[in-house]
Amino acid sequence: MQYSTTEGYLPLREFIAARYWEKRQLRVDPDEILITNGSQQGLDLLGKVLLDADDTVLLERPAYLGAIQAFSAYEPKFASVTLEDDGPAIAELRECLDVHPPKIFYSVPNFQNPSGLSYSAAKREAVGTLCAERPVTLVEDDPYGELRYRGTTLPTLRQYCPTSVLLGSFSKIVAPGLRLGWICAPRRLMDVIVTAKQGVDLHSNYFSQRVVYQHLKDHDLDAHIEKIRELYGRQRDCMVAAIRRHLPAEVKASDPDGGMFLWLKLPAGVSVSRLLKVAIERKVAFVPGSAFFADSEDDSHMRLNFSNSDEARIEEGIRRLGEAIRESGCC
Amino acid sequence: MQYSTTEGYLPLREFIAARYWEKRQLRVDPDEILITNGSQQGLDLLGKVLLDADDTVLLERPAYLGAIQAFSAYEPKFASVTLEDDGPAIAELRECLDVHPPKIFYSVPNFQNPSGLSYSAAKREAVGTLCAERPVTLVEDDPYGELRYRGTTLPTLRQYCPTSVLLGSFSKIVAPGLRLGWICAPRRLMDVIVTAKQGVDLHSNYFSQRVVYQHLKDHDLDAHIEKIRELYGRQRDCMVAAIRRHLPAEVKASDPDGGMFLWLKLPAGVSVSRLLKVAIERKVAFVPGSAFFADSEDDSHMRLNFSNSDEARIEEGIRRLGEAIRESGCC
Numbered sequence: 001m002q003y004s005t006t007e008g009y010l011p012l013r014e015f016i017a018a019r020y021w022e023k024r025q026l027r028v029d030p031d032e033i034l035i036t037n038g039s040q041q042g043l044d045l046l047g048k049v050l051l052d053a054d055d056t057v058l059l060e061r062p063a064y065l066g067a068i069q070a071f072s073a074y075e076p077k078f079a080s081v082t083l084e085d086d087g088p089a090i091a092e093l094r095e096c097l098d099v100h101p102p103k104i105f106y107s108v109p110n111f112q113n114p115s116g117l118s119y120s121a122a123k124r125e126a127v128g129t130l131c132a133e134r135p136v137t138l139v140e141d142d143p144y145g146e147l148r149y150r151g152t153t154l155p156t157l158r159q160y161c162p163t164s165v166l167l168g169s170f171s172k173i174v175a176p177g178l179r180l181g182w183i184c185a186p187r188r189l190m191d192v193i194v195t196a197k198q199g200v201d202l203h204s205n206y207f208s209q210r211v212v213y214q215h216l217k218d219h220d221l222d223a224h225i226e227k228i229r230e231l232y233g234r235q236r237d238c239m240v241a242a243i244r245r246h247l248p249a250e251v252k253a254s255d256p257d258g259g260m261f262l263w264l265k266l267p268a269g270v271s272v273s274r275l276l277k278v279a280i281e282r283k284v285a286f287v288p289g290s291a292f293f294a295d296s297e298d299d300s301h302m303r304l305n306f307s308n309s310d311e312a313r314i315e316e317g318i319r320r321l322g323e324a325i326r327e328s329g330c331c
Numbered sequence: 332m333q334y335s336t337t338e339g340y341l342p343l344r345e346f347i348a349a350r351y352w353e354k355r356q357l358r359v360d361p362d363e364i365l366i367t368n369g370s371q372q373g374l375d376l377l378g379k380v381l382l383d384a385d386d387t388v389l390l391e392r393p394a395y396l397g398a399i400q401a402f403s404a405y406e407p408k409f410a411s412v413t414l415e416d417d418g419p420a421i422a423e424l425r426e427c428l429d430v431h432p433p434k435i436f437y438s439v440p441n442f443q444n445p446s447g448l449s450y451s452a453a454k455r456e457a458v459g460t461l462c463a464e465r466p467v468t469l470v471e472d473d474p475y476g477e478l479r480y481r482g483t484t485l486p487t488l489r490q491y492c493p494t495s496v497l498l499g500s501f502s503k504i505v506a507p508g509l510r511l512g513w514i515c516a517p518r519r520l521m522d523v524i525v526t527a528k529q530g531v532d533l534h535s536n537y538f539s540q541r542v543v544y545q546h547l548k549d550h551d552l553d554a555h556i557e558k559i560r561e562l563y564g565r566q567r568d569c570m571v572a573a574i575r576r577h578l579p580a581e582v583k584a585s586d587p588d589g590g591m592f593l594w595l596k597l598p599a600g601v602s603v604s605r606l607l608k609v610a611i612e613r614k615v616a617f618v619p620g621s622a623f624f625a626d627s628e629d630d631s632h633m634r635l636n637f638s639n640s641d642e643a644r645i646e647e648g649i650r651r652l653g654e655a656i657r658e659s660g661c662c
Binding site for chain 2: 003175
């Protein structure tokens with residue numbers, strides 16, 4: 001198996017383009033798609049081609065940790081915009097874009113990691129339009145878009161901002177260990193990304209690209225995603241119910257329509273980092289929220305994942321978490 | 332297939348460590364090995380963790396193009412040391428290391444790309460010792476080390492410089508399209524590299540790591556390499572003989588003991604870029620040498636690859652190249 005093209009296996013890129021049209025009514029040319037080592041590599045490549053030291057990267061608050069890590073290597077300044085229940089605070093976003101114009105606005109409109117929140121239809125249009133009128137590169141990261149358990153699919157930001165970059169991944173719908181994702185970017189930016197990718201690793205694993213393509217041809221991806229949706233959807237409901245049952249009412253939890261994560265805010269005066277120690281003694285763990293804030297301190301949030309445990313373990317885990325919260329004298 | 336560890340599949344790293352001991356008498360702990368997307372990613376990661384803008388990277392002259400590309404993203408200055416037939420000019424190397432101390436000295440001691448040249452035993456010791464006594468990070472790239480067609484295996488630079496970084500690859504001995512290579516680095520540097528790799532793509536393709544490991548367990552790698560050696564060795568001999576037969580005596584060619592490349596120097600007054608146009612009309616191509624010089628101009632060298640054509644095509648290609656040289660009025 002010889003070296004391959006940097007852009008990736010063409011039939012796989014055609015599959016992705018066709019699926020965007022079928023599922024999202026989004027016209028994308030296969031030439032605007034490059035296969036990456038998971039969407040994480042997409043973030044690194046964007047940092048490499050777009051960022052110089054001290055450029056501003058605008059994030060959601062809270063923001064996906066992997067994006068903070070990838071961009072940090074290029075030594076930018078981070079700014080952030082408040083994520084409300086239905087997406088970014090629009091007036092604040094406009095001010096962020098205009099006062100210290102960022103090179104990148106990094107956004108996760110569907111079932112965000114860590115918050116589980118999604119943008120409403122109105123906010124998608126507002127965010128896309130604001131960015132389309134400005135020199136910022138809007139980066140729309142969408143690893144969870146197909147994992148919706150409730151409600152209907154909403155438009156991508158790219159529909160309102162054709163210069164934006166859309167990142168996708170097979171990690172959540174086929175397998176993470178294959179490390180295959182993609183960047184969908186306008187031609188002019190794509191040329192620069194392809195050159196950067198050549199310098200980084202020549203091309204993504206060609207063998208896995210062929211294997212995944214063959215798998216997608218031989219199997220019904222929609223049926224597989226439907227199975228994941230049913231399973232994760234039940235686990236989501238189970239975790240939400242267990243939280244109501246076992247956690248003090250003062251704990252606020254997000255109520256995501258899809259994805260993998262719940263985001264909890266503990267009442268003022270509660271230290272999540274202290275709570276983590278008590279929880280681990282009870283053999284239950286969570287991700288402290290502090291890592292998801294690039295430009296402010298936080299010790300009151302935690303992220304829970306409902307996709308990787310069955311219902312019995314979720315119930316028991318949340319019960320122990322409730323005990324830990326009470327034991328650490330929080331509520 | 333779930334997310335895996337950033338360092339890579341442990342049995343594969345153990346295989347690599349055991350092989351270093353068996354083939355090179357080099358003691359490496361599996362913890363000092365991280366699996367990368369080809370050794371090209373190793374270069375990118377080293378640039379990321381070691382280089383700031385305007386740091387100096389010391390290269391061989393000529394130098395491997397992929398290294399120039401990978402490091403360039405971090406905006407260093409390039410310096411270079413003359414590559415003589417038996418390795419770097421040692422007095423010049425010492426001066427380069429001391430006058431503008433580089434962060435990295437990038438070296439390819441075995442069958443270098445593009446020159447085909449190798450370091451002698453004496454120069455390996457000299458280079459390793461010089462670097463061991465200085466704060467420079469010696470990077471020893473060794474994708475071709477096992478592809479020796481003549482002579483005996485010589486020590487790695489790492490044997491004289493334990494703080495050096497050694498890069499390896501399955502591309503030339505298993506398959507390039509799998510994009511699997513490795514970095515072997517001292518623990519302290521490895522910790523930083525692992526963090527950088529996490530930000531870049533979490534980990535290398537786990538599926539391919541398992542496939543390659545199973546392949547290595549089920550097949551005799553030594554027997555496979557012996558086959559490659561016989562085949563490429565014959566092609567090397569064929570190309571060297573064809574050059575003597577068909578090219579003007581003024582053309583100087585390297586005489587590599589292994590690897591994939593021959594490096595030709597045309598006489599003064601000959602323009603390789605002009606020659607390329609004439610050659611392409613005769614349906615024969617080569618890589619102009621200019622891309623392999625990061626800090627000087629060159630229009631008198633070309634790189635030929637003898638690993639990817641059979642003997643009949645090699646003979647005919649060199650014959651046409653000879654015609655093109657004469658037609659362009661060079662010799």
